[in-house]
Amino acid sequence: MAELNMAEAINLALRQEMEKDDSVYVLGEDVGVDGGVFRVTDGLLKQFGEDRVMDTPLAEAAIVGMSVGMAMAGLKPVCELQFSGFSYFAFHQLEGQAARMRWRSRSSYHVPMVCRIPYGGGVRALEHHSESRETYYAHTPGLKVVIPSGPRNARALLLSAIRDPDPVIFLEPKAMYRAFREEVPDEEETQPIGESQVARKGDDLTMITYGAMTQHTLEAADKLSDEDGIEAEVIDLLSVSPLDDKKFTESVRKTGRVVVVHEAHRSFGPGAEIISRINEKSFYYLEAPVQRVTGYDVIIPYFAREKAYIPDVDRIVAGARQAMND
Amino acid sequence: MPRKKVRLEHAVEYLSILDKQGKPDKDLDPKIDKDTLLRMHRTMLLSRRFDEYQLRWQKQGRIGTFAPAKGQEASQIGSIAAVEDDDWMVPSFRETSVALWRGTPMTGLLLYNAGYNEGGQIPEGQNDLPISIPVASQMNEAVGIAYAMKMQKKDRLVMSYFGDGATSEGDFHEALNFAQAFKTPNVFICQNNQWAISVPREQQTPSKTLAQKALAYGMPGIQVDGNDPLAVYAATREAAERARKGDGPTLIECITYRLSVHTTADDPGKYRDEEEEEHWQEWDPIPRFQHYLNNHKVLRKKDIEALEKEIDEEVKSAWDEAEEQMKSLDDPLVMFDHLFEERPAYLEEQRQAMKQYREDRNG
Ligand SMILES: Cc1ncc(C[n+]2csc(CCOP(=O)(O)OP(=O)(O)O)c2C)c(N)n1
Ligand SMILES: [Mg+2]
Numbered sequence: 229m230a231e232l233n234m235a236e237a238i239n240l241a242l243r244q245e246m247e248k249d250d251s252v253y254v255l256g257e258d259v260g261v262d263g264g265v266f267r268v269t270d271g272l273l274k275q276f277g278e279d280r281v282m283d284t285p286l287a288e289a290a291i292v293g294m295s296v297g298m299a300m301a302g303l304k305p306v307c308e309l310q311f312s313g314f315s316y317f318a319f320h321q322l323e324g325q326a327a328r329m330r331w332r333s334r335s336s337y338h339v340p341m342v343c344r345i346p347y348g349g350g351v352r353a354l355e356h357h358s359e360s361r362e363t364y365y366a367h368t369p370g371l372k373v374v375i376p377s378g379p380r381n382a383r384a385l386l387l388s389a390i391r392d393p394d395p396v397i398f399l400e401p402k403a404m405y406r407a408f409r410e411e412v413p414d415e416e417e418t419q420p421i422g423e424s425q426v427a428r429k430g431d432d433l434t435m436i437t438y439g440a441m442t443q444h445t446l447e448a449a450d451k452l453s454d455e456d457g458i459e460a461e462v463i464d465l466l467s468v469s470p471l472d473d474k475k476f477t478e479s480v481r482k483t484g485r486v487v488v489v490h491e492a493h494r495s496f497g498p499g500a501e502i503i504s505r506i507n508e509k510s511f512y513y514l515e516a517p518v519q520r521v522t523g524y525d526v527i528i529p530y531f532a533r534e535k536a537y538i539p540d541v542d543r544i545v546a547g548a549r550q551a552m553n554d
Numbered sequence: 555m556p557r558k559k560v561r562l563e564h565a566v567e568y569l570s571i572l573d574k575q576g577k578p579d580k581d582l583d584p585k586i587d588k589d590t591l592l593r594m595h596r597t598m599l600l601s602r603r604f605d606e607y608q609l610r611w612q613k614q615g616r617i618g619t620f621a622p623a624k625g626q627e628a629s630q631i632g633s634i635a636a637v638e639d640d641d642w643m644v645p646s647f648r649e650t651s652v653a654l655w656r657g658t659p660m661t662g663l664l665l666y667n668a669g670y671n672e673g674g675q676i677p678e679g680q681n682d683l684p685i686s687i688p689v690a691s692q693m694n695e696a697v698g699i700a701y702a703m704k705m706q707k708k709d710r711l712v713m714s715y716f717g718d719g720a721t722s723e724g725d726f727h728e729a730l731n732f733a734q735a736f737k738t739p740n741v742f743i744c745q746n747n748q749w750a751i752s753v754p755r756e757q758q759t760p761s762k763t764l765a766q767k768a769l770a771y772g773m774p775g776i777q778v779d780g781n782d783p784l785a786v787y788a789a790t791r792e793a794a795e796r797a798r799k800g801d802g803p804t805l806i807e808c809i810t811y812r813l814s815v816h817t818t819a820d821d822p823g824k825y826r827d828e829e830e831e832e833h834w835q836e837w838d839p840i841p842r843f844q845h846y847l848n849n850h851k852v853l854r855k856k857d858i859e860a861l862e863k864e865i866d867e868e869v870k871s872a873w874d875e876a877e878e879q880m881k882s883l884d885d886p887l888v889m890f891d892h893l894f895e896e897r898p899a900y901l902e903e904q905r906q907a908m909k910q911y912r913e914d915r916n917g
Contacts, residue, residue, distance in 0.1 A: 261825045262752035285722035285758050286689060286750050314688055317723065352618050352669065354647075354817075356687050495900065524904050529889040531618055532669030536886030536908070546911065 232412045235268050235405040237379035238344075241386040242269065242306065244416060246276055252390060253298060255282035256291055256308030256344075265310055266346060266405050288317035292343060296326045296395075299341040304390060312347035312399065313356030319364070326395040327370030342389045342396045348440050348491055349538050350403035352531040359528055360439075360492040365397045366469040366501075372396045372421055373469040377442035379410040381466060384419035392421055401440035408443075422470040426479070430459035433548055434479040436502055437489040438465035441539060445489050448544035455545075458552060468498055473505040480506055484515035485551045489544055494522040516554035521547035566765045569789055570779035574837065576845025584788040586635075591852050593655075594635050594783055598627035598840055599858075600865050601651035604660060605814065607869050608667065612818045616873075617667040623650040625781075625813030628839030629745045630715070631655060632786025633806070637713055637741070637794050642681045642703070644696040644714035646689070648745070652715065656682055660872035661879060668876065670883050671892075681710070690720035693729035693742065700738035700803070711739040711797040713790075719750025721764050727771075730805065734771045739797035741790060742768075742805045745780065747812035748834075752825035768805035780808025781839040784846070813838070886912075 232240065246252045254272055256264070260283035263270030273281040284291050288309055295305035309315045315322075322343065330338045349358035366373045374389060374396060376382035382400070389396040419425075427442060428449050437445040442464045449460040461479045465472065480486055486506060488499040499520045506518055521539045528537050571582045586594070605622040612620065623630060630651035634643065643656055653663060657680055666673025666685065674684045686692035696714035703710045720726050721744065733740045744764050748755045761767060768775030774796070778785045786808055793804035811834035815822055822831075847853035890897060890905040897905070 257750075258752045260752075263824065265751070265819070283753055283757065286719035286753070287722045287724065289724055290722075317688070317691075317725075354619055354687055355685075494904065524889065524908070525901055526889050526893055526904075529886070530666070530669040530671050530673075532880075532883070533671075533886045533889055534669075537889060542915070543911070 229411055229413050231409040232379045233406045233409050234376065234379045234382050234400070235266055237383040237410075237412050238268050238386055238400065239270060239272070240412065241383040241390075242272060243275065245387060245390050246272065246280065249304065251302060252304045252306060253280050253282065254306050254308070255284050255295065257284060257286055257310050259283060259308050264308060266402065268344075268400075268405070269308065288314055289321050292318035292321040293325060295341045295343070296321060296329065296339055299339045299395075300329060300337045304340050306342045306344060306390060308344045310346070311357050312345045312361060313359055315345050322365070322371065322395070322397070323368050327368050330394065331370060338393050339395045340393050342386070342398050344398045344400060346402040347399045348401045348403055349528055349534050350440060352534075355530065358531070358534060360490070360523060362399055362468050362492055363497055366498060370395070371469070372467070373399065374421055374467045375399045375401065375439040376404075376466065377401070377427075377439055377464050378404060378408065380412050380417070381419055381425070381464075383412050384417045385421070385466060387416060388418045388421050391418070396421065399439070403440045404443070419466060422467045422472055424463050424465045424467065424472040424475045426461060426475065427464040428460065428462040430461040430483070432458045432483055433460040433485045433487065433551060434476060434483045435460050435462045435487050435489060435544075435548065436465065436476050437462065438468060439491065441489045441491055444539060444541050445544055447541045448548060451541060451545050452548055456549070456552070458548070460548065471501065471505070473509065476502070477505070477509045480510045481513045484513050486514070487519040487521060487544070487547045487551045489521045489539055489547070491523050491538055493525050494520060495525050497522055516551055519547040519551040566763050566769070566775055566777055568777045569785045570782055571784040571788060572779070572782045572842055572846055574842065576842045576849065578784060578846060582788065584784055584791060586784070586787060588852055590635060591847060594631050595843055595847055595853060596861060597651060597655045598631050598783070598843065599861060600868070601627050601630070601654055602840060603862075603865050604650065604654070604869050607873070609814070609818065611873070617664065618669050619817050619819050620667045621648040621817045622814040623648050625811045625834065625838065626745050626747055627651045628783040628843065629743070629780035629786055629808035629810045632783035633741070633743045633790040633808070634713060636787045636790035637711060640681060641710050642683075642696070642699050642712040644683045644692050644699070644712060645685060646692060646716050646720070647685050647687050648717070649715050653682070656680055658682070660869065661876040664872060664876035665879065665883075668880060670880065671888070672883060690716055690723035690725040690729075692716070693720070693725055694732070696740055697729050697733045697736070697738055700733065700740045701736055704738055709798060711741060711794055713741050713743060715743050715745065717750060718744065718746040718748065718755050718758055718764060719753065720744070721767055722758055727767075730768060730771045730773060730803070733803040734773045737800065737802035739800075740803035741793045741797060742803060743790070744805060744807045745810055746807050747810050749812055749816070749826070751816045751820060754826075763807060765805060765807040773803055773805055775805040775807065777807045777809060780810030781837045781842065783839060783843050811837070
């Protein structure tokens with residue numbers, strides 16, 4: 229048992245799985261000698277050598293395309309795209325090959341690969357380094373999209389992702405890499421893909437979120453408890469696709485009031501799908517319109533103003549109060 | 555059915571004019587006029603000092619992450635000085651010297667680096683594109699602009715800048731191929747600074763040179779000493795003439811070195827040794843150029859001292875001005891601007907909601 233931050237926890241998952249399974253490979257830009265620009269792959273090159281920890285040339289399409297080929301031919305690549313803003317250079321490989329290979333070949337082939345991608349804002353970064361565009365991937369049939377919210381579930385989710393027989397987009401909220409430490413057990417722990425977690429129990433209001441917003445939402449829930457006496461249930465999705473609607477349906481039917489929180493743009497964001505499911509499955513349980521607290525439909529501003537874009541505790545509390553008062 | 559050699563038209567040349575001490579090869583010296591030489595030197599020095607100040611300001615949290623140009627001033631200034639002011643310039647993210655040459659105020663660069671979108675605005679009359687971070691992608695826009703110039707019979711070429719790492723991206727190859735296929739007036743300046751973050755040049759590609767990548771597209775490619783402003787200037791001049799005559803694009807590989815961090819978020823100690831940096835320090839383009847200017851009586855030692863003082867003042871007052879401007883830039887509602895010519899209703903609604911929310915909170 230060790231207190232790890234999320235970067236270290238992901239590193240632990242990679243290391244343990246590479247020790248256990250020599251078909252697991254790591255590749256990407258600066259992942260070897262440099263240990264990754266966020267140091268997530270630190271030490272792996274030294275331990276596993278350059279055949280298995282590959283510092284690639286600067287070409288995202290080749291990183292993903294090569295991973296697809298490796299995966300089809302018996303390896304388990306975990307590739308890293310340095311920032312989600314550059315993952316579009318590989319989008320045709322993800323959409324056109326990774327996501328379709330099983331389908332196109334009628335399961336003659338399958339693609340057990342993981343694509344790790346740091347995403348999201350809040351770290352005072354440059355343009356293209358702060359977006360939350362998980363919808364692109366969640367909207368692509370054939371891809372699974374998972375997003376941890378902290379060290380322990382990051383480690384568990386990554387193990388499940390590596391062992392999954394199909395391509396998994398593993399989005400890492402970069403604001404969480406070093407945000408806090410948490411006990412992460414030495415013995416292996418997995419988190420099934422497609423299952424969410426109740427991060428806080430409550431009977432008055434359901435708050436549905438994931439990724440870096442989970443911390444903000446938990447804080448907002450505490451504030452609501454302190455200031456309004458409202459006990460919110462917080463659901464941490466962990467998987468955006470497949471979306472686990474069972475847990476939040478249960479919660480929504482109990483509370484009748486809902487706020488959905490994400491950093492992604494509002495229109496066509498994951499919230500739109502979540503709320504549709506609520507309409508489909510829990511409409512008659514609702515006491516008030518479901519609220520959304522999200523990023524806006526604009527390109528996230530450069531860092532001097534990014535705070536006004538990213539949902540913060542106060543905005544989440546305001547959204548929750550709206551859901552309670554309507 | 556024979557098996558025979560296919561003769562390729564081009565070979566790759568290497569051009570260097572100044573020696574380590576700044577002594578020129580007389581036959582190759584492009585004999586740049588005195589005013590231009592002085593302006594080149596001044597801009598190189600300004601870029602260097604500006605980088606140094608910005609590194610300090612970054613550490614103090616006054617600005618955010620940025621990519622210093624340190625060491626690459628000759629590649630940048632030698633190339634941009636060889637073309638006309640109304641030619642186009644398409645940068646990547648490390649072209650501080652080029653931006654300063656083109657007239658971009660330091661205040662604009664500071665606003666950008668301090669996280670204000672206002673820093674992206676292109677000063678009136680400058681045919682420059684804004685900073686482009688997705689590696690190599692801007693090269694295709696450069697080809698499109700060049701094609702537009704050609705179609706509109708405008709005598710303007712397009713300079714575009716990128717690094718050694720960029721040559722691995724598909725966009726690099728696609729741009730080169732298109733440029734040659736449509737014979738566009740492009741000059742592609744590859745600043746081979748030996749590193750793409752932690753990946754050394756020889757690991758980036760097994761090709762012996764980067765210039766030779768042009769040959770595959772039937773395009774001339776030349777390698778130059780990128781720490782020699784005269785060599786870069788001479789090669790760019792030739793490429794520019796070719797472009798203006800309608801003979802199409804050229805790839806110029808400038809052999810240079812990133813004397814500083816990749817960006818301020820980077821720690822080169824992880825991947826390269828000091829000996830290498832020390833070796834390249836000896837080839838620092840600025841003292842080399844100064845020796846040349848000194849030997850040619852264009853610039854004396856005391857001129858440099860006076861210039862250093864002047865530049866120091868200039869950089870400091872640019873910060874003061876930028877800081878002053880930042881005071882009036884705290885309104886986040888501007889994030890709804892510049893997305894479309896007209897703001898659609900759904901965005902206006904979101905903008906109003908943000909406005910209302912802020913007013914309610916601030917009383
Ligand atoms: C498409 C893309 N992938 C990754 C990155 C992250 N990144 C920024 S600069 C850089 C290295 C670029 O190397 P090079 O082309 O040699 O330019 P240099 O930084 O040396 O000037 C990388 C990988 C990016 N900006 N764009
Ligand atoms: Mg480079």
